[in-house]
Amino acid sequence: AQKITQTQPGMFVQEKEAVTLDCTYDTSDQSYGLFWYKQPSSGEMIFLIYQGSYDEQNATEGRYSLNFQKARKSANLVISASQLGDSAMYFCAMRENDMKTSYDKVIFGPGTSLSVIP
Amino acid sequence: EAQVTQNPRYLITVTGKKLTVTCSQNMNHEYMSWYRQDPGLGLRQIYYSMNVEVTDKGDVPEGYKVSRKEKRNFPLILESPSPNQTSLYFCASSLVDSGTEAFFGQGTRLTVV
Numbered sequence: 001a002q003k004i005t006q007t008q009p010g011m012f013v014q015e016k017e018a019v020t021l022d023c024t025y026d027t028s029d030q031s032y033g034l035f036w037y038k039q040p041s042s043g044e045m046i047f048l049i050y051q052g053s054y055d056e057q058n059a060t061e062g063r064y065s066l067n068f069q070k071a072r073k074s075a076n077l078v079i080s081a082s083q084l085g086d087s088a089m090y091f092c093a094m095r096e097n098d099m100k101t102s103y104d105k106v107i108f109g110p111g112t113s114l115s116v117i118p
Numbered sequence: 119e120a121q122v123t124q125n126p127r128y129l130i131t132v133t134g135k136k137l138t139v140t141c142s143q144n145m146n147h148e149y150m151s152w153y154r155q156d157p158g159l160g161l162r163q164i165y166y167s168m169n170v171e172v173t174d175k176g177d178v179p180e181g182y183k184v185s186r187k188e189k190r191n192f193p194l195i196l197e198s199p200s201p202n203q204t205s206l207y208f209c210a211s212s213l214v215d216s217g218t219e220a221f222f223g224q225g226t227r228l229t230v231v
Binding site: 004006009033035043044045047050052091093104105106107108109110111 | 149151153158159160161162163166168174176177206208210214217218219220221222224225
């Protein structure tokens, strides 16, 4: 069963506008981490932002913020003031960690393709 | 410069011919992973390693092997490649702390004919 869902295969946003990319996850672990990565057309994977399951504040990194709603198991990425260089694939990922069993896997969602329109 | 280096970047091979994709990191990271990326599926974890001589299966380990004899290196081995292993492969490393981001290699585009 897919544990990370990104329901928007493709999104368009006007330059300078804000955009929200959706991510929902499924886990029974209490301790986990949520990540967003950007993959431009050149192919490299770029880390954007991290949210820990015990963090009470939403994470922010420059123009990126993570809207973390734990009860709803959602971790949406908000990009403010979109720029042309933001056009890329965006992946939500979850790292589940269980120290008792040494289980420590990372699961990625299918990604959302964002296109910024001038 | 902190980096994860994969080689080769591109590889075309024939079914059944054993191959190894190398991965090396210079950040003294404990945790290393291999992923394959396929359209519409995102990245799927093949194997991961939490330290030297400690490896475990990810979600799609069939047809792959790994080893972790040294902290910096984590090669991916395809003993008998098949066309369904045609994909884009990424190696990544991070600290063992689950709250730290992964650093990715540049990717290896593998085609099995």
